[in-house]
Amino acid sequence: MxxxxxxxxxxxxxxxxxxxxxxxxxxxxxxxxxxxxxxxxxxxxxxxxxxxxxxxxxxxxxxxxxxxxxxxxxxxxxxxxxxxxxxxxxxxxxxxxxxxxxxxxxxxxxxxxxxxxxxxxxxxxxxxxxxxxxxxxxxxxxxxxxxxxxxxxxxxxxxxxxxxxxxxxxxxxxxxxxxxxxxxxxxxxxxxxxxxxxxxxxxxxxxxxxxxxxxxxxxxxxxxxxxxxxxxxxxxxxxxKTLSLRFARQCANAASVAASLGESPFVGAVHYPGHSDHPQHDVAVRQMSSHGAMVSFAYLGDPETLLGGTRLFGAAVSLGAVRSLLALPASMSHRAIPRDDLLRRGVTDNLVRLSLGIEHPADLIDDLSAAMRAGMRGHAREGADRP
Known part of the structure; x- marks a missing residue:
């Protein structure tokens, strides 16, 4: 079979x-x-x-x-x-x-x-x-x-x-x-x-x-x-029983969201094996049949504003579920690792990890973009208020 x-x-x-x-x-x-x-x-x-x-x-x-x-x-x-x-x-x-x-x-x-x-x-x-x-x-x-x-x-x-x-x-x-x-x-x-x-x-x-x-x-x-x-x-x-169906949709959503993040003015580096400029893209193509349903990226605003700033992404640890989730590894899933070790490995405070669910990709992109835009406005105001 x-x-x-x-x-x-x-x-x-x-x-x-x-x-x-x-x-x-x-x-x-x-x-x-x-x-x-x-x-x-x-x-x-x-x-x-x-x-x-x-x-x-x-x-x-x-x-x-x-x-x-x-x-x-x-x-x-x-x-x-x-x-x-x-x-x-x-x-x-x-x-x-x-x-x-x-x-x-x-x-x-x-x-x-x-x-x-x-x-x-x-x-x-x-x-x-x-x-x-x-x-x-x-x-x-x-x-x-x-x-x-x-x-x-x-x-x-x-x-x-x-x-x-x-x-x-x-x-x-x-x-x-x-x-x-x-x-x-x-x-x-x-x-x-x-x-x-x-x-x-x-x-x-x-x-x-x-x-x-x-x-x-x-x-x-x-x-x-x-x-x-x-x-x-x-x-x-x-x-x-539904793993293949779910994962195919989740991987497609990850590809769409990663492409959107790559064009966003609010985002620095995007980590996604499906991008041709990923350092190990060729290895991923060789040993994986898809590029997965996870994406991480550097947010240029205050990352804490994204926690609770989205309507569709749950602000939670774990991953792989039908609902999309957003996490800040440095303060959530990886908080037990010493900060110096995290920084040495490239896990900064503004690194955001996404687990993509099975929602419509356009809704996920709109939701995340709106939250990042609002966070950037708040970040700019904070900077202006500083002496």
Missing amino acids: RFDTLLVHEGQSSQPVTGDVVPPIHVATTFDRSPQDPVTRFYGRGENPTREALESCLAALEDAPFALTFSSGQAAAVAVLSLVPPGSKLVSSDDVYGGTYELFQTLGRFGIEVDYVDLADPERRDAAITPDVAMVWVETPTNPLLRIADIAAISARASDVGALVVVDNTFATPVSQQPLALGAQVSLYSTTKFIAGHSDVLGGALVYRDSALHERLLAHRSVTGAVPGALDCYLTHRGL
């Missing part, structure tokens, strides 16, 4: 007795052994049919035999980081989600060193991935500057030194980018974002092909208990 058909049908078989075309939500916390032949389900922390249906679909989307879902994207990240041996080294994209940075800060207690590197720079990338590196953590596109790292090149280099490659594929989604096909060992998702798509359910997932990895990750999840509930899995799976 092709991708869009898998979205709808994988893990969604009709029920043999009732004929339900939507599988029921299994809320049982424990399972009677006597009707099971062979015995495959024991306890809800380890097994759940609703969860397994979602995992079956996620795995199929990347032509993989294994997927595990978790209570959040952070829980999924913790699970895969449990594979890093104490005393070893991890190389990470330097432009990385603030929550991931906070998580990496805890690794020091296990003697794990984290080296933040611009993985979009081939020379720095290859110099950093050395034999003492156990894992390479790749965000591409990165959050929030939308840099693009070459997954195939990173995977080839990591293979030479025996390092595991984990790609946070949350921004790109499996619709646009297939990390396993490019040589990575693990695709990681915050399913809260584009996969579920409606800002109403938390979740995370890991997708991979190695059976030995599966044994270790499954054991970690079962012991730590970071499992999503049955209703969460049902909602995520329901949202997943």
Whole structure:
């Protein structure tokens, strides 16, 4: 089956007795052994049919035999980081989600060193991935500057030194980018974002092909208990069915908004992989089937005026939902990162990150333009009032 058909049908078989075309939500916390032949389900922390249906679909989307879902994207990240041996080294994209940075800060207690590197720079990338590196953590596109790292090149280099490659594929989604096909060992998702798509359910997932990895990750999840509930899995799976449709509209909206921002007198740099002048545009074209639904830009006025200054964009963290969202990473999603580090990475106070929803693009452009225009007027007045 092709991708869009898998979205709808994988893990969604009709029920043999009732004929339900939507599988029921299994809320049982424990399972009677006597009707099971062979015995495959024991306890809800380890097994759940609703969860397994979602995992079956996620795995199929990347032509993989294994997927595990978790209570959040952070829980999924913790699970895969449990594979890093104490005393070893991890190389990470330097432009990385603030929550991931906070998580990496805890690794020091296990003697794990984290080296933040611009993985979009081939020379720095290859110099950093050395034999003492156990894992390479790749965000591409990165959050929030939308840099693009070459997954195939990173995977080839990591293979030479025996390092595991984990790609946070949350921004790109499996619709646009297939990390396993490019040589990575693990695709990681915050399913809260584009996969579920409606800002109403938390979740995370890991997708991979190695059976030995599966044994270790499954054991970690079962012991730590970071499992999503049955209703969460049902909602995520329901949202997943429309991922291709939603993401196509969101990507089209991002392209329209990015083009408008590029012509705005209120905007400095625009970060969007679809623009031909993006530093890694050629890599994006090669490894992604679309340019994503995220855009970030430097606003020349007071960025705080945009929070609450729009009618359609919600001023909120998170992303990937049907409603468009606007955030200031420096004070919101990345606030835990020291200011000097943010500035060094290019995340300034006036950097605005947009997650485009499925609204009409003209309405989004009008709304954002009006808010920026009003903010610039207020900015000018403040300057005039200063002694």
